Amino acid sequence: MSSKKRTLDTFFTPTSTKKAKIEESQEPPSNHPTYPFPVPQLSQSILNGLELAPEVKGKVINDQPDLDLLYFQPYIPKDISLDLFRFLRQSLFFYKVQYTIKRGSVETNITTPRYTTVFGVDESSQFAPDGSLVDSATKRPIPKDRYKCRPRPLPQCLEALRMLTEASTGETYNFCLVNYYASGNDSISYHSDDERFLGANPAIASFSLGAKRDFLMKHKPPSKAGHLNTGDVPTLQAESKSLKLPLGSGDMILMRGPTQSNWLHSIPKRKGADAEKGRINITFRKAMVKAGTENYYTYNVGSGGVSKWDEAKGEVMPWK
Numbered sequence: 001m002s003s004k005k006r007t008l009d010t011f012f013t014p015t016s017t018k019k020a021k022i023e024e025s026q027e028p029p030s031n032h033p034t035y036p037f038p039v040p041q042l043s044q045s046i047l048n049g050l051e052l053a054p055e056v057k058g059k060v061i062n063d064q065p066d067l068d069l070l071y072f073q074p075y076i077p078k079d080i081s082l083d084l085f086r087f088l089r090q091s092l093f094f095y096k097v098q099y100t101i102k103r104g105s106v107e108t109n110i111t112t113p114r115y116t117t118v119f120g121v122d123e124s125s126q127f128a129p130d131g132s133l134v135d136s137a138t139k140r141p142i143p144k145d146r147y148k149c150r151p152r153p154l155p156q157c158l159e160a161l162r163m164l165t166e167a168s169t170g171e172t173y174n175f176c177l178v179n180y181y182a183s184g185n186d187s188i189s190y191h192s193d194d195e196r197f198l199g200a201n202p203a204i205a206s207f208s209l210g211a212k213r214d215f216l217m218k219h220k221p222p223s224k225a226g227h228l229n230t231g232d233v234p235t236l237q238a239e240s241k242s243l244k245l246p247l248g249s250g251d252m253i254l255m256r257g258p259t260q261s262n263w264l265h266s267i268p269k270r271k272g273a274d275a276e277k278g279r280i281n282i283t284f285r286k287a288m289v290k291a292g293t294e295n296y297y298t299y300n301v302g303s304g305g306v307s308k309w310d311e312a313k314g315e316v317m318p319w320k
């Protein structure tokens with residue numbers, strides 16, 4: 001320990017780690033007519049760091065009924081994952097999506113309790129090298145009214161991660177959804193990603209960057225029909241224990257096989273240690289049909305304004 005007296009100054013002068021500038025790439029940013037602003041490319045140091053990924057072999061978790069997970073703890077080396085977290089928070093455009101749900105005759109307004117953004121298009125279309133959308137089968141430009149939304153290609157920074165993920169999971173993905181949890185107050189409630197447009201037994205790769213958050217999983221309640229058939233036999237739900245995975249920065253969890261059709265997952269609100277810090281979640285998925293594209297843009301971009309990280313304020317703010 002140095003005997004040098006700690007003055008008030010040393011407390012208030014930002015340390016180099018705290019305000020370290022995010023290294024910039026020399027390469028031109030990714031841009032597209034559907035982007036509100038261009039997205040910088042990953043710096044060479046992050047790209048170099050990603051070459052070390054996956055840091056460990058994934059651990060299979062399939063010791064419960066209908067569960068098949070591959071858990072990389074971590075996938076991205078911790079220090080690189082924090083650089084990537086700061087880079088993405090600073091570089092991407094985010095949305096606070098509002099929508100209404102109807103239960104019977106009652107309409108409820110919902111504000112998504114986190115920021116979201118999405119890139120990609122389903123298997124029926126693809127982006128040509130010039131950024132335009134073409135039909136996957138004919139390679140001809142798609143009719144202008146094929147989609148109600150305006151699909152966006154993945155920027156280079158997410159494309160690099162998608163390619164790594166494909167190589168280490170043996171699956172292919174055409175969508176990238178991003179969640180930004182600004183604090184422990186942001187959350188996602190219990191759900192499963194078993195939409196029809198993903199096809200049967202979808203593989204979903206899910207990355208955590210930044211603050212540590214618990215990922216909870218529980219088996220879906222057995223269907224009524226199943227209940228009648230099994231009589232007094234204990235239900236699956238009773239047999240399966242719920243899971244709590246403490247996702248740290250750089251971790252990746254692949255959910256596959258029967259997982260989505262039988263299990264629910266959530267990120268509950270949290271208090272304490274990491275509750276003031278932000279977290280980014282990135283999921284890679286594969287949507288088979290047009291309905292998937294429209295659903296993902298409706299619920300992750302919506303029709304409201306764009307928001308962007310404001311470094312001076314230290315929060316995501318409406319962008320104009």
Ligand SMILES: O=C(O)CCC(=O)C(=O)O
Nearest residue numbers: 179188193206267281283
């Ligand atoms: O943030 C997470 O880890 C989970 C996100 C999630 O389940 C989803 O976007 O469907």
Ligand SMILES: [Fe+2]
Nearest residue numbers: 191192193265
């Ligand atoms: Fe999910």
